[in-house]
Amino acid sequence: MKITVIYGTGRKGKSSTYHIAQQFIEELSEGDSVAEFFLPQAMPNFCRGCWQCFTDYTKCPDYDHLKPMIEAMEASDLIIMTAPVYVYHVPGQVKAFLDHFAYRWMPHQPSAAMFHKQALLISTAAGAGTKSTLKDLKDSMEYWGVARTYTYGKNVRAADFDGVSQKIREEIHRDVKRLSPKIKARAFGITPTWKVKGLFYVMRAMQKKFGFNEADVAYWKAQGWLGQVRPWK
Ligand SMILES: Cc1cc2nc3c(=O)[nH]c(=O)nc-3n(C[C@H](O)[C@H](O)[C@H](O)COP(=O)(O)O)c2cc1C
Numbered sequence: 001m002k003i004t005v006i007y008g009t010g011r012k013g014k015s016s017t018y019h020i021a022q023q024f025i026e027e028l029s030e031g032d033s034v035a036e037f038f039l040p041q042a043m044p045n046f047c048r049g050c051w052q053c054f055t056d057y058t059k060c061p062d063y064d065h066l067k068p069m070i071e072a073m074e075a076s077d078l079i080i081m082t083a084p085v086y087v088y089h090v091p092g093q094v095k096a097f098l099d100h101f102a103y104r105w106m107p108h109q110p111s112a113a114m115f116h117k118q119a120l121l122i123s124t125a126a127g128a129g130t131k132s133t134l135k136d137l138k139d140s141m142e143y144w145g146v147a148r149t150y151t152y153g154k155n156v157r158a159a160d161f162d163g164v165s166q167k168i169r170e171e172i173h174r175d176v177k178r179l180s181p182k183i184k185a186r187a188f189g190i191t192p193t194w195k196v197k198g199l200f201y202v203m204r205a206m207q208k209k210f211g212f213n214e215a216d217v218a219y220w221k222a223q224g225w226l227g228q229v230r231p232w233k
Contacts, residue, residue, distance in 0.1 A: 047062075084124050
């Protein structure tokens, strides 16, 4: 399975989240390509709110940073995103990364390729907050049109991986072994969840009825989505 990983921080050896991601990658890549990007290095800027992306995403002032990440994600079967919990949510650099993809949300110009992909979202906390952090990530995956999104959150009770107890390490190992086959089984020929399909149809009706943004309507028309074409077929 071709994988793109967007790591929420630049931590490696000391990071619990990174270690969990490595275990999943080992189970899932099966020798296929793995493209890795570390935030904030890979996308060091905040969204400026210039709205350029809504008419032409290549005009984003940060497009040089985004281009390799967009290309890697488009070419992957699986997108893995990691985020340690920072004050109950994703670290700021992860939010900054996601903000750059507002134009790819379903009410605007979602990429048809996303409807054929899976996403795995991984979060760790010392004690609490993975649920809200994973939701931060999952909202974007579903509104991007990603067919199926899996979440894995773990309270590791530690500031770094060295401090994670043997018991928790074993739990993580067991969880990785349990979840990976589910992702592998759906690796190819995937269809979106009812929620993702439902979002598509709601947004389609909005484009037809209201057509708030000319560029969005033109995009939906060009894809054939206002007619018979569906992005998952
Ligand atoms: C700025 C900051 C904020 C944090 N906020 C929380 C929090 O809200 N809840 C929590 O349980 N742990 C919190 N933590 C602890 C980390 O989420 C936890 O140690 C996590 O496993 C670190 O992941 P990493 O080892 O991959 O860097 C915070 C850590 C930092 C540095």
